[in-house]
Amino acid sequence: MNSKLRPTTTPPESPPVLAQRRPYRVMEHVSNLLFVLMHLALLLVFVVPVSGKVLALALGGYALRMWAVTAGYHRYFAHRSYKTSRAFQLVLAMLGAMSMQNGPLWWASTHRRHHKYSDTPRDPHSPVPRGFWYAHLGWNFDRWRPAPDERSNVRDLSRFPELVYVDSHEWIFIVTYAFICLAIGGAAGVVWGFVVSTLAVFHATMCINSLAHVWGSRRYATGDESRNNGLLAILTFGEGWHNNHHHAMHTARQGFYWWEVDFTYYTLRVLAALGIIWGLREPSAAVLAGQRVASDGSEMPS
Secondary structure: OOOOOOOOOOOOOOOOOOOOOOOOOHHHHHHHHHHHHHHHHHHHHHOOOOOHHHHHHHHHHHHHHHHHHHHHHHHHHHOOOOEEOHHHHHHHHHHHHOOOOOOHHHHHHHHHHHHHOOOOOOOOOOHHHHOHHHHHOHHHOOOOOOOOOOOOOOHHHHOOHHHHHHHHOHHHHHHHHHHHHHHHHHHHHHHHHHHHHHHHHHHHHHHHHHOOOOOOEOOEOOOOOOOEOHHHHHHOOOOOEHHHHHHOOOOOOOOOOOOOOOHHHHHHHHHHHOOOEEOOOOOOHHHHOOOEEOOOOOEOOO
16 A cells, blocks of 8 residues: 655635534434444344345345446436436436435535545545545544535536435435345345445445555546555446546546456446437547656656
8 A cells, every 4th residue: 555645735725624513413413323333233144144145135235336326426426427317317316325325416516525625635535634544434424524515516416306305315215225125135134235235335435535545556647646446446346447537537437448347337338328328428539648647656747
């Protein structure tokens, strides 16, 4: 893991990062308590019976909801890297809400701020100014973190009332998914299909925040510490090509070359062939040949 992180500074126009200690909202208390209880519930894997059915439920739940986060929350809602119908847009929002990573507007807003202030103190979850554990978990509980208007930078999404509803009622979809797991596998289905699978999706996603800015290689001079990491790319269906992504955030493809496995992109190509999505944004030749990082790791002058 590369520990030689370049110092970053807050942009001159930025207001103070820490304003005042904000109060938790009621649902934040509920969410934080549930998050802790779910980690404790992992001990139940030693109690409930294990079968091929519940293991398949766990793997299937991981694949479906990881895909919903990567293809839906990230590449569609946060970056609009392709177009789709209003109906399928709603499907993406509901599937993403089942991942227990808040609603689509909140997720897109937070991620857009991550790109705008990447690896500065105003980045919501950078390991550069605050360290690994803050980027991986701490930012979720930080009461000193400013609470911005979460919809001021997602007006393109908030004009859809159905997306605002999903964003404000994400618990409906989380509970629905838990009951689906209960119906399929009983108590073991809840433990493996919901608890284990949900936490696996969560921590794999958070690894992009915490590890993909300190561990891996840098191809492009992006002005931040984003890294390409093949292992993280496999775990997150292509999100590990994070330096590529920070270089060209609006492209639907993050694995730029054939050897950079990007499962999410492959499925988007299939959906495009079926006519379910369209306008898939590809990296141009100019993007692929963009400003590179020197052999010593420094950014070469443009």
